[in-house]
Amino acid sequence: MHAVVFSRYGGPEVLHLSDLPAPSARPGRIRIRVRAAGVNPYDYKVRSGMMAAGATAPDAPVVPGLEAAGVVDELGEGVSGVCVGDEVFGLAVGAYAEEAVLRAWAPKPAGLDWAQAAALGVAGETATRVLEALALPRGATLLVHGAAGGVGQAVVQLGRLAGLRVVGTASERNHDLLRRLGAEPVGYGDGLPARVTALAPDGVDGVADTAGSQLDDLIAVTGSPEGVVTIANYSAAERGVRFTGGGGDASAALARVGELAAGGLFAVRVAATFELADAALAHRLSESRTAGGKIVLTVK
Template sequence: MRAVQFASFGPPGVVHVAEVPAPHPGPGEVRVAVRASGLSTGETRIRSGALRDAVATRLPFRTGFDAAGVVDELGPGVTGTALGDEVFGWVAPASRGANADHAVLVAWAPKPPSWSWAEAGGAAGPAETSTRVLDHLGLVRGQTILVHGAAGGVGSVATQLAVARGATVIGTARAAAHALLSSLGAIPTAYGPGLRDRVRALAPGGVDAVLDCAGGTLPELIAVAGAPSRVVTIADLTAATHGVLMSRPDPLAAHALPLAVDLAASGRLRIPVAARFPLTEAAAAHELSETRHAPGRIVLMP
């Protein structure tokens, strides 16, 4: 089968499609014929070598954490799922490999009928990350959260999950993405200098939490939040020097999948898709991801 991988660190051009043996599910796992899979900004940083000291990476590295597809093999002990079911979920974080013709899912849920394959393929990763961080922050109804980088793949989902919890969301993004944020239920504002003053004008009572999806501005985000303990980042490797938690998927928030299904059924969760690329154009997808200007998720499709 075909799978996207890279055998050396470097620019997007090191990403290529290779012919590899098809995987098979182990106990409690399912295999899917992939219809769509997500591309994360984290993997572009792994590929570039920026995270080589932070993330153990064995080369060649097969990319892709989340996918959606049709179940075509069941592992021992799997119940409640049948061959032919349409599902979305994620692969084992250590092995990855969702950007391929077939992928073995270790966690999955039924694909919501309202989602396209592209939306479902890009849903599981952002849903897991957002749920994990919002749980850590203890975000509840009536609170206010700043989502920094709210128009990206994770930020756009985190915004909706926070709104579903009854929180007020202020989201930073480029001006071109402000309409998207408004449609997701957020109050949009700009990046850049003066953020603390802009947030204060929008939330005179202050914010209760900050989710940083963009990186690079932790001191200002701490000033907005009032304390490092009220900030969680998924993007800034300098977090520890500022006393901020950098959230990692250990353990994974498996309850994110049924939550996403329920919210999708009630029309409260959609997955903005910035672009779709065939597997053979994975390098171009990485190039777009590195611009950090893609509003929503980038997905790869067979």
């Protein structure tokens, strides 16, 4: 199969197409013929070596990619409730390829194209996990930091469906987008606590941080580090802020967002699509942090 790989850490140029054996579905997992794969900030952080603890190259070539949509073509031992030929989306291991293994999945929502379905996995599961960690009651006020990104938009939508008042940080060019999603926009950067207080004088009950920046300001907004949950600041625990990077029933979360998407109640905006061979261009756009939504690789 064709797959995008990197064998050393560096810029987007280290990504290249390679011929690899197709992976096999291990127990409890399924393999799909990939039709589309999502690109996430985590992908370029790994590719660049930011998480390599000083190493210059991985032990073996790496196929990036955390999410994909496609057609099931192999079932691992113990898998039930899905058949070869089913159309699914989910969380993947090595999604930038013609074949990939999913560790969690749900049926592809009716009415969504492959790119839209591929973009649901990480954003939908992560947003669900963050909101469960915050456990805010209906009527509470939630601040989403980095609300215009893929995960941020998902948190906004699921938060509104849960009956929360949502305030979202974003650059000025994305404020209309946040309003359409039901959030009250506010600019990030210096002076954030004062701007949030002016908008929500009764205070903010919880913060979902998808950007990883301005941690001190986010703590100040809630008055306590316990009120902040981050997916992007890996040193947050040093300040008493909760970091969430996984766990929970991922398949149940995917099934829920899939049902909401099929009913038109939840959407992940696909900002750009690239062919598999153009993964480097997709990473450049992702690193620019200007996409305003999800970036997806399509597989023919």
